[in-house]
Amino acid sequence: MSQADPARASAPSEYGERLLLEARQDADINQAVLQPMLQTGRGFWVLVTILGALVAWGLYAWGYLVYWGIGASGKNRPVYWTLFITTFVFWVGISHAGTMISAVLRLLKADWRRPITRGAEAMTAFALMMAGLYPLIHLGRVWKFYWMIPYPNNRLMWPNFQSPLMWDMVAIFTYLIGSTLYLYLALIPDMAMARDYTGGWRYRLYRALALGWRGTEGEWHKLHRALGIFSVAIIPIFLSVHSIVSWDFAVTIQPRWHSTIFAPYFVVGAIYSGLSALASILVLVRRGMRLQEFLRAEHFNALGRLVMIAGMAWTYFWFAGFLVEWYGNEPVTRELIRQEVAGHLAPLFYLQMSANLIPVGLLAFKKVRTTPVLLLAATLLVNVGMFTERALIVIGSLQRNDMPFNWGTYHTTWVEVSIVVMTFAGFALLYALFSRIVPYVPVWEIKEGRLRYSMRRIGRLLVPTAAEIE
Amino acid sequence: MAQDVKSSAEASPRWAMVVDLDRCTGCQACVIACHAENNIPVVGEEQAAYGRWMHWIIIQRYWEGEYPNVKARLMPVMCQQCTQAPCEPVCPVFATYHNPEGLNAQIYNRCIGTRFCGSACPYKVRTFNWFEPEFPAPLTEQLNPDVTVRSRGIMEKCTFCIQRIRRAEMDVKAEGRQLADGQVQPACVQTCPPSALVFGDLNDPNSQASQLARSHRSFRLLDELGTDPAVIYLKGGETNVPG
Amino acid sequence: MKRLSRRDFLKTAAVAGVGVFTGIAPTVRRVALEPFVRPPEEELPGRATWFASTCRQCPAGCGILVRVINGRARKIEGNPAHPLNRGKLCARGQTGLQVLYNPDRLKNAVRQTGGREPRQFKPIQWTEALDQLVSTLNGLADRSRVAFLGGLVPDHLVALVSSFLKALGAPPPVLFDLHTTLEGRAEAADLARRWFGKPQGQVQGFPLPMYDIARAQVIFSFGANLLETWMSPVSQSYDYGLMRQGQAGGRGFLAQFEPRLSMTAASADKWIPVEPGTEGLIALGLGRIIVEDNLGHVGSHRDHAYLYRNVSVSDIAQASGVSIETLRKLANVFADADRSVAIPGGYLAGLSNGAQTMDTVMALNVVMRRLGREGGVFLPHQVPAEQFTSSASISPFSEAQSLIERMKAGQVDVLFIHSTNPVYELPGWAGFVEALDKVRLVVSFSSFMDETAIWADLVLPDHTYLEGWGYQGVSPGADRPAVSGQQPVVRPLYDTRSTADVVLALAARLGGQVAQALPWSDEVAFLEQSSTQLLGTSSGIYDARTPDGFWSRWRQHGGWWTEKPLRDEPEVSGMPTGPLQVSPAAFVGDPQQYPFHLALYPSLALTDGRGANQPWLQEMPDPMTTGRWNTWVELNPVTARSLGVHDNDVVKVISPQGELEAAVVVYPGIRPDAVAIPVGQGHSDYGRFAERRGSNPLSLVAPLLGQAPGLPLQWAATRVRVEGTGRRQELARLESLDGAGREKLR
Amino acid sequence: MSRRRVLIIALIALALLGGGAYIRINRTSLASAAPVQPIPFNHRVHAQAGVQCLFCHSSALRSDVAGLPSMQKCMGCHQTIAADREPVKTLTDYWQRQEPIHWQPVNTMPDFVFFSHQPHLGAGLGCEGCHGNVGQMDIARQPVNMDMGWCLDCHLKQPSEKAARLVDCLLCHK
16 A cells, blocks of 8 residues: 555545545546557466466367267266356356446446456356357257357258257357447557557557547547446346356256256345456455556455345345245255255265355454455355355256156266366456556556546645536 | 047157056066167266266166165166156257257257256266267167267266157058057067066057056155156166065 | 267367267258169158068067068067057057167177187178088087077977977977066966866976956055056056956955065055065965955855864964964955956065965965956967967976086087077076086177177077068967968178078088978978968958968067957866865075075066167166166165165165175165165166166075075075175166155145 | 448359249259269160059059169160160170179159158159159159148149148157
């Protein structure tokens, strides 16, 4: 934190955080953001190499899977869906935080969002890209994936829009396009800024991406309007995506999937895991790119609070669902609950519960929220818990059904794990490369935020004031 | 009105199978008949142990009671050809759909392998080609030319031997006659030694299947789910009664 | 198989993408089309032709129809006109295609070079093979030193071989295999001869008794697994279906007496897990109660009272573990029914008191006057032609033993082996392998390189039954006399030759008396001539004016049978003169050291092991355990608990004779003092699907010391102990173990 | 500049659409060339000589496949007729060796399609409806690309009470 800044010494620290970088010139800020982007150390390339290798291995595993058949993964009858769908749900869940932070907080005019919006939006886009791979990966005949796309053909065959998988595809593509545009819109002024400060290939790249942005008032006006529209428009999409993902399960009559609470439960879970992932990533990026100046305790504090609230909401929804299932005492559900509480699913169940509930408790402490390492630990734990939760829902439920003769178990394989790891590595790789090409901190938003606040002396008091900017 | 019913019944039969559990001995003849008729591959010990077997019809065995008053109930289970089939709406490409005769169609060459139908099916009677099926030569010579050999990544299931239905329809049409009751027999029904399986048209009230379906012993599997299956079971007797 | 190719994949990872794209190409077959050179009659390209023939997967002789399209057999179905199976067929019958198209079939005759140990087989021309046989036979000083050991040999071949051996001056063929041993076929024939045979009647080949299951109201089956492998399971299953739902008087009642709940017992109304060896006592007790209380509606039992003179029901109850009340109830059920029948099963033959037990069971039918009555006991009516009445019977174990003795003593120079696999099917102590060593020339006619064929000097593969000719008298179950005809449905796939033709060719080459005895130019000529013995028989479903016409009708129908049902009423000629006796069954192994009875049973899929090379049968779940592809050991839950083992734990089963290891199936339907193991796996040679898979439980069967000569193989008289090994092996079950015991889910 | 880009994109889209439409209308463009046969059998000559399709492909009326004439049938005529011609000599050689000729299939269907000639002929369809005017072809070739759309074209034109059945997937795929 910039307590050392002599110019700010007079202001009480809690205000100081709002008066972001007051003493610095705009050009300084530009440099502070651009420098970590332009100077890449050896550590970065080592990281990229490792991630690249993991992705390459995962692609090989995918090739193996396609060549030999889905049997190369650990699926069997009746566990037709396993880690692929689990990870799919997980990534879709992660993708929710970007919009949550960016659009919802933008509408709510929560100013602390400003330095972290870009990171959040990028996370959304990349997580969706990873999620979008899974519907392909898990297909038995991936080379026929285009049959899911409605296009005129002489066989007069169309996809079945009754199928939740079609809803999924539509929702995910819409969300991917929407969130990518949203990310890009907010990027334009910073591209222009970067264009003005760089040369070589970067200059050409930024010039193209900046779309000739000059920063006129008209342009700003249009940008704000566009962002405003997008912020509103993308919220229903972001709600729909995870609802639809939940309906993949809930529309079947598989016991435990067939639940009315699934849609909100999934959305809340998605926000919980997404915000946690964002917090984890911010902690990591902040350290990796030395952005301590921009990403500060107040952001972590606020984000931590959000995570905690989402966690409480998730707990509530989980409990509401669980209680009804428990009292319903439907035979298969009862069996599943028994397996979770004291059967072969118990390790996963207790991992899920502890990893999801302990962080809620931890994050109640400001010390945890504002200490990056502790925050990282808590939020990582949340995502372990949420991944486990999805695994329990997808894999756990499918192991039991109405005919005990057909129950089954499941063991994963190296192919499956490699592909899952591939998407994690792929996400990290995209994110790492992104952070070197695009200003990680939205400079214009910070500058805009600075304009909003000023310190006024009223009598003997220094009082921060905020202006409406629209 | 009655005329209408009759003509519509003639227009499209409602194929149904009656499984008399009192006759079924569990002898597995139907299982092999199905393998032979429908080009179902064998998967080998390792895969079979992992639950990846591919029989379209299985005989489920449930134990009841304890030694010495132990009962084993045997129940053949194949695709129930539900009228309200949970598998149908979830397929994104219409590979499985309801055909005019009320059959659950599974079109292999349309299937892209999402396995959604398999997850949705409460009876778990759909099987998936986890790997490319193997028929070491010259076992290929026994393959039924009327049935597609499925490749890897495709869902498959009991079709009520649609190829036999179509063949019979074609033959009677060529001869200018109507299908008679019992003229269409899926492979399992044809071979069943104790005649526990009966196949026929429910729209024909006089067919043997219709008559059996009206038996007081009849019930349907997981009826409470409302899937309205076309497979009708007839309750078996009490076996190994104590005392 | 898969694993190997996966390793290949690792090597060729770089081209994985290409491989993927091969999956995209439309699967249009660009194979050349071959027209017929000369079109066969009535063959329409692309259209199925159905050939009527006979199933040879077990001795029953069911009629089959084979669907042939473009010269390839595609499916086997039951022949609806056939009186035995009436259009139905069991799992094994349908798997016959995998005998024909088995990838491990011998494609030509082979000769073993370099002695019998190294298993070096070289292809040999048929002419060369015949030359060798002829010169060996000609070189024999004493032609009686030729022997023929057969198993599931079609009747026409038995007839030919018998004539051949007779003409040579050699002893008649010995027909012995495990399947017929396990179903007690020879002993059933013995039983019928004891009770119903004429004093001067045939010594061998007495017809087997038949039990009218379809019309019986009450059936007491003593170890007869009549729905699985015993006698004519398809026919019996058909009748069972009628017994259940096809009777006017309501549902029939079936009680099964055996230590393990077989599939038949699972279908029974009552399973009585008797102490092994006390089945006879129970029959005795039932008879005693019936006679004593004068139960039933057959008048007085005074004539038969002497049969049960010294019987104490309470002693029986104590010995068998079946309470007096249960016995009384059962006796009432049996006697009160108008149509009841007691069936002595094959399992009894494996016990030392088997013959006595079977007698006591048959006595129940006699006492209740069930002979020749609807729903009772019958004898098949003979086919009205000598050729088909003298048809083969199964040799008792003693004959196989004496053949082995002769071989060991060096009295056999040439041994022909056809459709039996004694090295696998006999326990090691029978000494068949050692005996083979003493035989100068061993000739096998096996289609596969099985455990016996690898010891042969010459393997001259016969056609499989779908490629060859023949006929077969049917097993009991048909309601009328029948001969089932066998004809080729496809052209032979490989350079194989019918054994009948080999025998005829040998006879012709040997000349003289032998050639005179076998004057036929080939097998078909013999069959044609045989079939026409029935020409002019008015009772048949068809007749013809000419032998040619008759022969073509024969092939069209798949044999011959009468138009009307025709069965014989057995007449008791061998009524026991004194009270029935059941001596205590003897078992090998000290009960302290070996606490469990070993209950072997023929696997429904593999029977005695000959189905093990057929992948459909390997993958076919056992109906009761749902196990596949391997051997398992069935233990009562109580037993398993006391041994501390669970499902899929590997245990060692040790008998005084040998031991084996297999995974446990905790099986609620078995006596706690018994362990059951299916027969059929554990092949060391028999093709890719059979080899190195499970264990052969016959290695456990111990010889009953001091057993009287002439006793059948005592395969049910061994005691064993079971030890845990601490290892686990996942048995390929159909059933989910997770869901086991959760029937009451709903 | 941006306008030019739009134009280019529009042109590409148009070309794709047009190409698709062309293929849709003119299936012959995708039909395969005549395969090379072991004997250059000339359909035209035979048709001109008055040989009916069903004389040689006689199974079509009763079976799934139309069938190829047995060599016995070929030789029935060619013992005497045109016995000096080169292709017929090749045929005679085959016949003397009693060896079947390995004809290359001309009209093929994927494995997953069940097709039977019999009901099509039963419905009054002529051979040339699908196989083109083979009588005008020297070497037989597939005149149209027999894909599913081509099948449906005809099946959909049938009276509505029949069409519902005729477009059921299970009719041809099983």
